[in-house]
Amino acid sequence: MKQMKPLAALRRDASRWAAGAALAAAIALSLSGCGGDEARAETRADTREGAAPAVVGSEYVKVEAVSAGSAVAGSALPGRVAFRPQGLTAVGSPVTARVVSVDVRPGQSVSAGAPLLTLQSADAASAKASLAQARAQTALAQDALRRQNEMLDKGVGLEVERFQAQVALREASAELERAERAANLLGRGAGDRFVVRAPAAGVVLSVHANAGAVVAADGAALVEVGDPSRLWVVADVPESEAAAIRAGAAARIRLPGTGGDYAASVDGVGPLVDGDLRRLPLYLTFSGARPPALTPGALVEVRLDAVADAALSVPVAAVLIKGGSQRVVYVQRSDGRFEPRAVRTGASRGGRVSLLDGVRAGDKVVVEGALLLDSQAEQLL
Structure with a gap:
């Protein structure tokens, strides 16, 4: 015959169950008072495979609208001083x-x-x-x-x-x-x-x-x-970002050794892509005063001004990897629920990654806590 638990043990189990129920009720009440554009306690996700859990606290999940900010705007690109072909x-x-x-x-x-x-x-x-x-x-x-x-x-x-x-x-x-x-x-x-x-x-x-x-x-x-008067700067730009760069675009060139910062403009983008680095040469000329004693072969930093038609970008933490190769982001729908979207990513720089397709400008994407929404995701990008 199965031995019955002592009365004292039953009372302890009942006390633990009551305490757990009270804690769950308190958490639910605290989450129900939250609101705003970020993911809230009442926000529900789809129940199909790979979707978000039913309830997610706002302190763990944050959303951000996808913007068309340039991934190359203001970011430092490696460059070098070189002679023009005619020089x-x-x-x-x-x-x-x-x-x-x-x-x-x-x-x-x-x-x-x-x-x-x-x-x-x-x-x-x-x-x-x-x-x-x-x-x-x-x-x-x-x-x-x-x-x-x-x-x-x-x-x-x-x-x-x-x-x-x-x-x-x-x-x-x-x-x-x-x-x-x-x-x-x-x-x-x-x-x-x-x-x-x-x-x-x-x-x-x-x-x-x-x-x-x-x-x-x-x-x-x-x-x-x-000919020292015929010099330009050659920078390396990622293949995914080159399409957004136009001839004549303003830029700044900094010489690390001297700390000087000089105005420049884009002369053109080379047509050949480096097979290993997937980068294209970007040619720039000085717009105003040139650095004194400019030496061919010297390493410089190039910063491009904002490019209006650059690719959409989101923080790197917004992109999940599933199945070893699939890139996914979670988009907040109008009813507050989240849905997964397969995306194709471009180059990443400065903590942001370009999205080549899968989302549109203005879509609200989970940028923090994305792993909490998908139990099958393997890692962040």
């Missing part, structure tokens, strides 16, 4: 040659046409010889045509011979033009030597040649010259 010149050798002398050093300012290197090559001697021969042939052809014209004027010449002289002059002129282009490509110099000159003014950035070394005509740069 960097790489000078190489047009033929295989030996370096006779290096006439510049890194950091030296040069003007357009200044000598950079003196090279020696058999091709240079051949090109000069071809030029001299072409000039002589052209002179002979000109003289022959002049004599044919004089003979025709005296009535002793033939028209066919003058025509042949004209053709010979045209051929000699064409050969002279080709020889001059080849000689100009090599540059001036005596004998088998020629001088490589700076195509534009600037500062010598690097020298990759030593006296006595043999260089090839493979396009490798022997001397790099940069």
Whole structure:
């Protein structure tokens, strides 16, 4: 026979049950007095799978309207100072040659046409010889045509011979033009030597040649010259945020080393996405005064002004992860209940994450306590 509990034990159980019931009633009464836009005690959620519990206290759940605030507005983007494509010149050798002398050093300012290197090559001697021969042939052809014209004027010449002289002059002129282009490509110099000159003014950035070394005509740069007046800043912007950035948008550039803050504007966004980081290059130019002694390769911080048509964003804590990959937010309906919405997220920065679809501007989303509404959610974003 089953043994009955002593009377004292029954009384203790009854006392515990009465105390628990009184505490539950007190909590229900305190929650029923709450109200407002945040999730309140009387707020009920759907009872289907994955929905919120029937009652959630306002001190644990907070809602916020989805806004179109920019995820890149005011946030710091990593950037670097670089030469514009038109501001960097790489000078190489047009033929295989030996370096006779290096006439510049890194950091030296040069003007357009200044000598950079003196090279020696058999091709240079051949090109000069071809030029001299072409000039002589052209002179002979000109003289022959002049004599044919004089003979025709005296009535002793033939028209066919003058025509042949004209053709010979045209051929000699064409050969002279080709020889001059080849000689100009090599540059001036005596004998088998020629001088490589700076195509534009600037500062010598690097020298990759030593006296006595043999260089090839493979396009490798022997001397790099940069124009300090043609600089811009290249920043890295997330792929999901690049569509909201327009050319001409205002920005601020800060040099961490000096603490200076300078006005800039967006020149354009690069078309190629980095395969690993999923970022695009953002090019900016200085709008006003440039930083003194701006150095290419220096690291800077870029802050963009607000972008009106940026993606919708919410705090990171508003997004739940379900099933390992599904992103879900809870939206408050007009009747006060919550419903889950699958969303597609973009880049996150500054504690906020972009929502590419799934919600609209103005929807009220749970931004605090979202895990209390879904027992099946695994974690926050």
